[in-house]
Amino acid sequence: MERATLDLWVGLFVMAGIGAVLVLALKVGNLSTFSVGDSYAIYAHFDNVGGLKPRAPIKSAGVVVGRVADIQFDNERFTARVGMTMDNRYRFPRDTTASILTSGLLGEQYIGLDGGGDSVMLKEGETLKLTQSAVVLEKMISQFLYNKAAEGGPSK
Amino acid sequence: MFGRTTISVRGIGHHTVDAVWRLGYASRFLGLTLGHSGACLRRFRLVIREIYYAGVLSLIIILVSGLFVGMVLGFQGYHTLQTYGSESALGILVALSLVRELGPVISALLFASRAGSAMTAEIGLMKATEQLSAMEMMAVDPIARVIAPRFWAGVISMPLLAAMFSAMGVFGGYLVGVVLIGVDEGSFWSQMQAAVDVREDVLNGIIKSFVFGIAVTWIALFEGYDAPPTAEGVSGATTRTVVTSSLVILGLDFLLTAFMFRGV
Amino acid sequence: MASENLIEIRKVTFGYGRKPVLKDIEMKIPRGKVVSIMGISGSGKTTILRLVGGVLRAQRGEVIVDGKNIDELDRDGIYRLRRRMGMLFQFGALFTDLSVFDNVAFQLREHTDLPETMIRDLVYMKLHAVGLRGAHRLMPSELSGGMARRVALARAVALDPALIMYDEPFTGLDPISLGVIGNLIRKLNEALGATSIVVTHDVQETLGLVDYVYYLSEGVIVAEGTPDEMRENAEPLVRQFVYGEADGPVAFQYPAVEYGKDLRLH
Structure with a gap:
């Protein structure tokens, strides 16, 4: 008698524990983007990745379509090679542009994809041709000042 | 003067040797426990019984503490994030701090003081009242019958x-x-x-708590098994369980965090 | 195997660390008898039980149990031997997390594959023998000292052992429980055809119960004989013990400097 109730409690306990793990996986985390089975990998070269980090989101039209898998330095082209894990449900044309963008003024950096017009879709392991590097604040400011100086020069 | 220095140096040396000795004994104890686990996993009923005492009875304190820690995180996080106008990131802050750190660490600390101390006291008492010797005399190995099921339950x-x-x-x-x-x-x-990744955050948090579970249960059972068979001995061992496992949890947490989240 | 002595202890010496506990002990315990080992606290009585049970190993000499030398047995051999031994610990040592029934059933469940109905019958038989069949549902914490001792006795004889060892079975019992346990020791020994060793310092109860007595003092056997011989024994150590005299060879005073010196009379 006493044993049966004890078993019941332990059963409930284990179920609650597994339930909590499921809640953490499905409700708190996002299980679907990272299962290996339904994803494909593509690559892109950037002159400058800025503050992009592994696991940063890849968005197209604001929707998360994948995540950055790894970032490496390509010692032959002197550029950064970014590996991306893409959700299998989303396919992009071969002339898609990848740009490194920032969410908000000081937010985290992510990769934005803009689909092109090609009829051939990207396949596993292919590399994007069109990329746009991260905006580096110092470069932008110095360029701005340089332009201002160039504008103001002749008028004086 | 010189004599006293010699004595204190000798004391340090003695303590060091003693600590190494205990560590070796504890390791052998863990080895024996793992070696005798086959029988208790075959008789899983013994483990279920101990899961009741270690797990189900710790449930209330774990759930209530979790709720309050989360609520405090909600308040504090909101006030900090509000300064930067990013209170929408509150969910990230609460979830990441809990899943990566606070969940495994605080629940392990609570587990050490609730279930770990109870295990030490129980084993120590079984030793003090000769229950372990009696079992030994009945040709039943106490490590296999008493220690191993509690270890796996923890x-x-x-x-x-x-x-x-x-x-x-x-x-x-x-x-x-x-x-x-x-x-x-x-x-x-x-x-x-x-922001919360299942493999990087949730799974790593579970791995952490698994490691803490091994450490706390091992320490608790060893302290009980090694306790001097007297009332003072058992109470001292219970205190040592809580102190040692708290320190070990925090130390291990540092190591595991450095290991797991280094690249991020 | 056919030896008439179940246990022979030959020239056994044993010590914890450097402190010697037993010195050159010679002992023979014949089959079917109830033999008592007596002595004051710390005289090494319990150590003998531990040597017989194979918990401790003699540093010198031999312990022969049922024709087998304990020193030469491996762990499995000792465990096999222990299944034929029952031991009653000083305060019973019942498993506090198991009920009375489960305590008595413990060895049956661990060592046999008997069906649960047969285990139930056996447990009720053992509990009936100690008069506690009605208490099978209780937990050890609900038992009085005497009842706990009786349950522990039922547990010790659960596998019908050939040897029953009692470690201070009378300590802390009221006179009625004391009489009950004393009777049971004798009755069980005869009913099971077993051999019993009773380690005790409870003189009067024991002398009326046992067949033979060894008297141990500081790790040496100073006297042995039947209970009547012990009562007649002229050895001052034994006399002091048997008649409970406060002063004698075992001094009342802890060794100290001369009394007068401490009081500064000089």
């Missing part, structure tokens, strides 16, 4: 408790952040889901 219970703690904490953060303060519910959940 190792199984700990990750489940930590997961419940984290889930409860997230719910607490939701209560304070969304229900009480009025952060937007959609951005609370969606930002959280975008």
Whole structure:
């Protein structure tokens, strides 16, 4: 008698524990983007990745379509090679542009994809041709000042 | 003067040798426990019984603490994030701190003081009242019959408790952040889901609590088994269980964190 | 195997660390008898039980149990031998997390594959023998000292052992429980055809019960004989013990400097 109730409690306990793990996986985390089975990998070269980090989101039209898998330095082209894990449900044309963008003024950096017009879709392991590097604040400011100086020069 | 220095140096040396000795004995104890686990996993009923004592009875303290820790995180996180106008990131803050750190660590500390100390006291008392010797005389190995089922019960219970703690904490953060303060519910959940990764965060948190479970249960059982068979001996061992396992949990947490989240 | 002595202890010496506990002990315990080992606290009585049970190993000499030398047995051999031994510990040592029934059933469940109905019958038989069949549902914490001792006795004889060892079975019992346990020791020994060793310092109860007595003092056997011989024994150590005299060879005073010196009379 006493044993049966004890078993019941332990059963409930284990179920609650597994339930909590499921809640953490499905409700708190996002299980679907990272299962290996339904994803494909593509690559892109950037002159400058800025503050992009592994696991940063890849968005197209604001929707998360994948995540950055790894970032490496390509010692032959002197550029950064970014590996991306893409959700299998989303396919992009071969002339898609990848740009490194920032969410908000000081937010985290992510990769934005803009689909092109090609009829051939990207396949596993292919590399994007069109990329746009991260905006580096110092470069932008110095360029701005340089332009201002160039504008103001002749008028004086 | 010189004599006293010699004595204190000798004392340090003695303590060091003693500590190394105990560590070796504890390692052999763990080895024996693992070696004798086959029989108790075949008689899983013994483990189920101990899961009741280690896990189910720790449930209340774990759930209540989780809820309160989550609610405090909700308040504190909101006030800090509000300064930067990013209170929509409250979900990220609450979930990441719980899943990666607070869930495994606090639930392990609570487990050490609730279930670990109870295990030490129970084993110590069984030793003091000659129950372990009696078992030995009945040709039943106490390590296989008493220690191993408790060990596996602790190792199984700990990750489940930590997961419940984290889930409860997230719910607490939701209560304070969304229900009480009025952060937007959609951005609370969606930002959280975008930032929390199942493998990197949730799975690593579970691995952490699994490691803590092994450490706490091992320490608790060893302290009980090694306790001097007297009332003072058992009470001293119970205190040592809580102190040692708390330190070991925090130390291990540092190592595991450095190991797991280094690249991020 | 056919030896008439179940246990022979030959020239056994044993010590914890450097402190010697037993010195050159010679002992023979014949089959079917109830033999008592007596002595004051710390005289090494319990150590003998531990040597016989194979918990401790003699540093010198031999312990022969049922024709087998304990020193030469491996762990499995000792465990096999122990299944034929029952031991009653000083305060019973019942498993506090198991009920009375489960305590008595413990060895049956661990060592046999008997069906649960047969285990139930056996447990009720053992509990009936100690008069506690009605208490099978209770937990050890609900038992009085005497009842706990009786349950522990039922547990010790659960596998019908050939040798029953009693470690201070009378300590802390009221006179009625004391009489009950004393009777049971004798009755069980005869009913099971077993051999019993009773380690005790409870003189009067024991002398009326046992067949033979060894008297141990500081790790040496100073006297042995039947209970009547012990009562007549002229050895001052034994006389002091048997008649409970406060002062004698075992001094009342802890060794100290001369009394007068401490009081500064000089």
